Amino acid sequence: MLRAISISFRCKKLSFPNAYLSRTILALRHISVTSCPALTMKALEHGTPPLSDAQRRTIYALSTPPGKSGVAVIRVSGPETLGVWQRIVRTTRAARISQDKGKGKDVNRSVTKTPSILPQPWKMERCHIIDPHTSEILDDALAVFFRGPRSFTTEDVLELHVHGGRAVVGAVLTALARVPGCRPASPGEFTRRAYEGGRLDLTQVEGLRDLVDADTESQRRAALRVAGGEARSQFHALREDIIGCLALIEALIDFGEGEDIEEGVFDQARQQAQRLRDRIQSILSDNRRGEIMRTGIRLVIFGPPNVGKSSLLNFLAQREAAIVTHVPGTTRDILELSLDIGGLPILVADTAGLRESPDEVEQIGIERARKAVQAADASLLVLSLSDAVSATPSGPRLHIPAEIAPLVTPNTFILLNKMDLLPTSVLMPTLTALPQHGCWAVSLASQTGTGEFVAGLATELQDRYNLIQDAEGEDTNVPLITHARHRVHLESALEFLDAFLDTPAPEDIVLGAEELRYAAQAVGKISGLVDVEDVLDAIFNQFCIGK
Numbered sequence: 001m002l003r004a005i006s007i008s009f010r011c012k013k014l015s016f017p018n019a020y021l022s023r024t025i026l027a028l029r030h031i032s033v034t035s036c037p038a039l040t041m042k043a044l045e046h047g048t049p050p051l052s053d054a055q056r057r058t059i060y061a062l063s064t065p066p067g068k069s070g071v072a073v074i075r076v077s078g079p080e081t082l083g084v085w086q087r088i089v090r091t092t093r094a095a096r097i098s099q100d101k102g103k104g105k106d107v108n109r110s111v112t113k114t115p116s117i118l119p120q121p122w123k124m125e126r127c128h129i130i131d132p133h134t135s136e137i138l139d140d141a142l143a144v145f146f147r148g149p150r151s152f153t154t155e156d157v158l159e160l161h162v163h164g165g166r167a168v169v170g171a172v173l174t175a176l177a178r179v180p181g182c183r184p185a186s187p188g189e190f191t192r193r194a195y196e197g198g199r200l201d202l203t204q205v206e207g208l209r210d211l212v213d214a215d216t217e218s219q220r221r222a223a224l225r226v227a228g229g230e231a232r233s234q235f236h237a238l239r240e241d242i243i244g245c246l247a248l249i250e251a252l253i254d255f256g257e258g259e260d261i262e263e264g265v266f267d268q269a270r271q272q273a274q275r276l277r278d279r280i281q282s283i284l285s286d287n288r289r290g291e292i293m294r295t296g297i298r299l300v301i302f303g304p305p306n307v308g309k310s311s312l313l314n315f316l317a318q319r320e321a322a323i324v325t326h327v328p329g330t331t332r333d334i335l336e337l338s339l340d341i342g343g344l345p346i347l348v349a350d351t352a353g354l355r356e357s358p359d360e361v362e363q364i365g366i367e368r369a370r371k372a373v374q375a376a377d378a379s380l381l382v383l384s385l386s387d388a389v390s391a392t393p394s395g396p397r398l399h400i401p402a403e404i405a406p407l408v409t410p411n412t413f414i415l416l417n418k419m420d421l422l423p424t425s426v427l428m429p430t431l432t433a434l435p436q437h438g439c440w441a442v443s444l445a446s447q448t449g450t451g452e453f454v455a456g457l458a459t460e461l462q463d464r465y466n467l468i469q470d471a472e473g474e475d476t477n478v479p480l481i482t483h484a485r486h487r488v489h490l491e492s493a494l495e496f497l498d499a500f501l502d503t504p505a506p507e508d509i510v511l512g513a514e515e516l517r518y519a520a521q522a523v524g525k526i527s528g529l530v531d532v533e534d535v536l537d538a539i540f541n542q543f544c545i546g547k
């Protein structure tokens with residue numbers, strides 16, 4: 001560094017153009033910030049342009065939600081973190097040491113005047129946060145220093161636990177802005193550094209984001225597993241196995257079967273590839289459970305007009321979310337709410353009643369309703385019990401209107417409403433004739449049967465989508481794919497393995513090796529091991545600032 005500085009001064013003496021000099025100084029500043037900040041910052045500070053964001057490598061942000069709170073956590077990460085500690089943190093430990101030396105001084109009064117001492121890593125310390133220019137006390141706080149690489153970002157990290165008032169947080173953030181080499185973090189930047197430092201792979205990054213976004217118990221449990229590295233290790237093992245298969249083929253290419261290596265290696269590689277192919281196929285055959293559980297199950301309520309669809313939405317939401325009137329065709333457009341049913345995240349949509357209508361606006365609503373039902377993960381057909389069940393010689397029979405029947409699939413549940421309108425003598429035989437699974441009768445007006453309906457619906461959905469726990473409380477059926485991105489890469493890995501298996505042996509063995517290499521690359525992209533620069537911004541931008 002000193003040699004570099006002396007070169008820059010020599011440049012000045014030799015009358016180099018100013019632009020050249022400032023470029024040299026800028027380059028030196030970059031080196032100074034990234035490698036030995038304290039030594040060179042002062043030497044270069046005077047009269048030079050301000051540092052760019054790329055040069056200010058130390059980032060800070062409020063990591064808890066803005067607004068009033070008991071405690072707010074401000075995070076700092078980067079090469080200047082120790083410098084931040086020295087400039088703005090004054091611990092009571094330091095004050096005690098200095099008091100012992102000077103005898104008899106009040107700890108609280110002397111704390112800001114006490115020169116900063118080095119932090120005790122991973123230990124929370126009581127401190128004052130001070131303004132680095134005026135030494136004014138900004139807050140009475142707690143601070144913890146994590147020495148890299150044993151930190152979340154793998155860099156030096158400082159967490160300041162301050163009082164969560166707007167003015168306190170604002171003052172501490174302003175103080176941080178005054179420390180050379182520091183800048184505000186962009187969304188997800190702490191996590192990005194953890195990824196770049198090798199602490200997390202991309203699946204764990206996504207798991208962390210899902211954990212922060214989790215609204216329900218099932219989402220929390222699934223996200224926690226992914227963030228903990230479960231998907232990482234499974235995708236890693238899959239990739240290793242493909243590479244193992246590739247190694248066999250490479251050995252064949254290099255030495256040739258029967259000469260230097262044993263017979264049957266090609267068949268062995270094919271069998272291994274077949275097993276891997278089957279494994280990927282079974283991972284892909286998961287009915288998108290992981291993705292659905294993460295984003296919420298889309299449940300669409302549909303049926304003829306005036307049967308109580310909007311009343312049902314209001315009942316589930318426990319508020320007057322939709323307009324309910326006795327006029328058929330009241331609901332015109334889709335109204336969607338996010339609810340927690342039985343611990344599962346459900347996006348429930350109320351739709352326009354399905355019927356032939358001359359009204360242009362209603363027609364548009366009906367068309368939207370049909371499309372929503374077709375795109376849903378599950379649907380709930382609401383019918384009026386008295387209209388839907390007709391008497392036949394063999395007993396009461398459920399009748400679904402002809403224009404609605406094509407929308408009914410194995411994923412359709414049925415709710416027969418308005419049972420209060422049926423006399424008891426007719427009701428009893430009707431109820432016994434209903435299907436045992438996925439069909440309930442209620443009166444939303446009197447709330448009769450609604451408890452059984454909600455419990456039954458939750459059980460049906462949990463059976464389809466939830467994680468199942470064994471006797472020890474361990475989840476047994478955890479879906480590996482939680483993001484569409486994983487599916488895309490696994491599907492292409494499957495295609496490459498198929499292409500390898502289709503390779504006529506052994507003449508095209510070199511081509512076959514290439515297919516295996518692509519398959520390994522496709523799986524590597526899920527974890528972010530290879531070639532994912534293009535998706536990184538999209539992934540990290542979805543984080544909040546401070547994470």
Ligand SMILES: Nc1nc2c(ncn2[C@@H]2O[C@H](COP(=O)(O)OP(=O)(O)OP(=O)(O)O)[C@@H](O)[C@H]2O)c(=O)[nH]1
Pocket residue numbers: 304305306307308309310311312323324325326327328329330331332351352353417418419420421442443444445446
């Ligand atoms: N008797 C009785 N009436 C009900 C019940 N549930 C809803 N209603 C009434 O049925 C009428 C229609 O209810 P909505 O919830 O608007 O029905 P909808 O299916 O959304 O109607 P559209 O908007 O036309 O599609 C309202 O007057 C409700 O008060 C019930 O269980 N029993």
